[in-house]
Amino acid sequence: MERKGFFVCVEGLDGCGKTTQAKRLVAKLKESYDAFYTAEPSQGPIGEFIRKCYLHAPKRGSTVVEALLFAADRIEHLESEVIPALNAGKLVISDRYLYSSLAYQGAAGLDLNWIERINEHAIRPDLAVFIDVEPETVVCRLKAKKSVMENLETQRSVREVYMKFVEKGDLVRIDGNVSEAKVAERILAVVIEFLEKAC
Ligand SMILES: Nc1ncnc2c1ncn2[C@@H]1O[C@H](COP(=O)(O)OP(=O)(O)OP(=O)(O)O)[C@@H](O)[C@H]1O
Numbered sequence: 001m002e003r004k005g006f007f008v009c010v011e012g013l014d015g016c017g018k019t020t021q022a023k024r025l026v027a028k029l030k031e032s033y034d035a036f037y038t039a040e041p042s043q044g045p046i047g048e049f050i051r052k053c054y055l056h057a058p059k060r061g062s063t064v065v066e067a068l069l070f071a072a073d074r075i076e077h078l079e080s081e082v083i084p085a086l087n088a089g090k091l092v093i094s095d096r097y098l099y100s101s102l103a104y105q106g107a108a109g110l111d112l113n114w115i116e117r118i119n120e121h122a123i124r125p126d127l128a129v130f131i132d133v134e135p136e137t138v139v140c141r142l143k144a145k146k147s148v149m150e151n152l153e154t155q156r157s158v159r160e161v162y163m164k165f166v167e168k169g170d171l172v173r174i175d176g177n178v179s180e181a182k183v184a185e186r187i188l189a190v191v192i193e194f195l196e197k198a199c
């Protein structure tokens with residue numbers, strides 16, 4: 001079936017403001033579009049498993065298994081929620097998507113081409129936005145939340161991989177080192193510009 005809607009994903013380091021911004025964006029876009037918020041890991045069984053066994057676990061398991069689980073969850077999420085919404089003409093905003101796998105499992109040492117291969121059945125987003133916040137800033141925010149992902153070196157490595165995709169033109173970089181309202185304004189401008197060209 002032809003895709004009638006548009007698929008936008010919001011990417012960035014832990015604590016950079018993805019959820020805050022994706023939800024704000026959906027609320028704003030709802031004034032004019034049939035916009036829909038969703039997130040990875042999904043609410044489905046594989047997403048629940050990832051949350052339980054990987055995200056909040058102090059000792060994480062195999063990175064290869066983690067990458068495969070994220071890829072499997074992505075396909076399940078696409079088939080159950082995202083693609084039906086796109087086919088119904090909705091504007092889907094996903095809080096994390098494919099580039100999170102590339103950035104996190106890539107930073108953990110896996111080959112980016114292999115991560116691409118296991119995700120070859122995942123559709124490409126129409127627009128991918130990267131909220132770029134200094135790793136030092138996110139680590140301070142994560143420390144306040146007592147997150148298990150607060151390591152500065154990890155955040156720096158993850159950002160390096162994200163920036164490769166910014167340089168390739170796959171991700172649009174938004175400077176996130178400003179107030180929530182300013183970041184929201186910038187993301188909205190990029191999304192509206194994309195929609196005006198596409199519609
Ligand atoms: N531009 C900003 N300036 C200052 N604080 C911010 C900004 N954006 C978000 N925050 C704060 O940073 C924290 C993390 O925000 P949020 O949960 O949206 O990030 P996230 O990227 O979704 O994190 P995670 O990767 O853990 O899901 C929240 O306390 C939020 O209020």
Ligand SMILES: [Mg+2]
Pocket residue numbers: 018019020095
């Ligand atoms: Mg979040």
